[in-house]
Structures are given as C-alpha cells and as structure tokens.
Amino acid sequence: MNAPRLQSWLLAALLLLCACTPPPEPRLRLGTIPWPGNEPLFLGQELGLIPAQRIHLVEYVSSAQLLRAFRNGAIDAVAATLEEVLSLEQLGHDPKVVMVLDASHGADCVMTRPDMESLSALKGRRIASEESLLGVYMLTRVLDQAGLKREDVRLDISPLGSHVAAWQRGELDAVVTFEPYCQQLASVGARKLFDSSHIPGEIVDVVVVRKEFLEAWPRHVDALLSGWFATLAWKQQHPQDAMKRMAGRLGLDPRRFQEAMSGVQLMDERAQHALLTGAQPGLRETLERMGELLRHHQLLPGLPGRTESSRVLEAAPLLRVSP
Secondary structure (H helix, E strand, O other): OOHHHHHHHHHHHHHHHHHHOOOOOOOEEEEEOOOHHHHHHHHHHHHOOOOOOOEEEEEOOOHHHHHHHHHOOOOOEEEEEHHHHHHHHHOOOOEEEEEEEEEEOOOEEEEEOOOOOOHHHHOOOEEEEOOOHHHHHHHHHHHHHHOOOHHHOEEEEOOHHHHHHHHHOOOOOEEEEEOOHHHHHHOOOOEEEEEHHHOOOOOEEEEEEEHHHHHHOHHHHHHHHHHHHHHHHHHHHOHHHHHHHHHHHHOOOHHHHHHHHOOEEEOOHHHHHHHHOOOOOHHHHHHHHHHHHHHHOOOOOOOOOHHHHHHHEOOHHHHHHOO
C-alpha cells in the first residue's frame, strides 16, 4: 500500500473511531461557599466517597457570587438556603431540591459591640450584611424580634471578607453573618447577640440541581447522595480525624471548628426521608412558612403560593439510593 493510500485509510479509520466513541459524561458542577455544613462534601471527596469523576465541587466567596453562577449556567447545582431556592424558583430556573445538607441552630448569627446588651440597642446603629437574600432575611427576623423597622438601622451591604477589617477600624456596630465568620469576629472582640437557634427550622441548607441536568444525568445525583451518607457514617466512626480534616480546610483549629459545628445539624438518611418523602414531607411545610414570611416582608413579593412552592422538592434520587 502506497503512502497516500495508507494516510487516507488511517484518516478514515480515525474518523470512524471518533464517530463511534461517545462523548465523555459531564461532571455535576456543585457550587458552595465557606460554611461548616458544606464541609462533609469536601471531606467525602478527599476520602473518595464522593466521586470526583462525577462531582466537581466549586467554591465561591459569597452567596451573591454563587447564585449568579447558577443563574448564568456556570454550575449545575448549588448548596443554598430555602430563601435562595424560592428566589431561584421565582426567577424561572426550575430548581429541584434533591437533598438536605443541614439546619442551622446557632451557626447564623448577629455579632455586635460588647456594650450592646439587647436587640433594641441596634436602633440607629450601622449593621453590615453580605449581598444575599439570606442576610436580608436574617436581619429582618432580628428587627422583628427587636420591634424595629429597616429604616431604624443603617444597613451596610458589603462582602463577607471585608467585615472583620471594617469591624477593627470601628466602622461597624453589628454584623449579620454565619460561621466561620462568627468565630472570626468573636476573636476580635465582637459578642453574639442573636443566632439562628432563636428561629429554629428557618435556616435550612439544601442541594438544588437544575432540572435539565437531573433528567439527563440522574446517576450523578445518586452518587452525590450515596457519598454524603457514606461520609457522615465515616465521620461518626472517626470524629477526631474528621474534625481535624474539615477544620484545616476552613482555616480553623479543630476546637473552633467544633464550636462552629455545634450550631449545625447535619442531615442523615433518616432525616432526609422525613424532610423529602411521604404524603406530607417536612420540608414542604417549611417552604410554605418561609414563603409566607418572605411575602409578608416583601422580600420576594412575586413569590408563588403554597401549591406551587412545593414543586421544588424532588425525592426520586433519595428513593433510588435509600428506598
């Protein structure tokens, strides 16, 4: 066979091979922010329990950046609060809640000057919060309990990473934030005046997957759930090692990380079923109550009603992994 014919044959064989080779499966791009309740995801990937060939964890510095990435299609899934889920639904992104990561029972906080001994002392003070629906919601609930209105305080919307430095410069009187930033502010003299244990069941973190990805690649979501359960089991068997690994990634010593985690209830298999499955999933009631609060405070005035808001729940992956 002469050289030109050989080249033509090789080219044809290569084209045929390419045509027969299926395209590689995409990875589920899951966006997160620094938060203790998200750390088991990174621990699971470090241990090989959450497969990196199917799940790609992407960490953003703020909730605003995280949700923008989801809206723009840069990621396929997001670890978000229920307030943020309802916001995504209102914007037409058809989010599907496939698992519950945690509930905050003290890990979201309001840190204040040491001389402020009651919530009413917030009146006229400068309060910082990040640009997120969660921050505004948390502030609204605090002001409710203080008997104050939004116009009674001076709100400073600024990035999470800037709050400690602004506090040290004396530019802030209070900060609406969450762990590990609560710990960082406490280390420079702030005191915790209010936290999410005063509003139990309202700050819940879930994994939301875009409907199109969930329908096209259900096995990736199943792998995420299986890996989450395996990681929680490993963490229970190796508590000190788990704390050390997770603390190091957040830049905290294990003692401080354990304090931060004390306000976070991680959701195991049994809790997932109670919240996502059955005729009356527990999370449906929480979503309805959250929707009413958001509408009442005009934080999401166009939010759909009770029946529509429950459409975001998707229990099929959980029932496949844990019948």
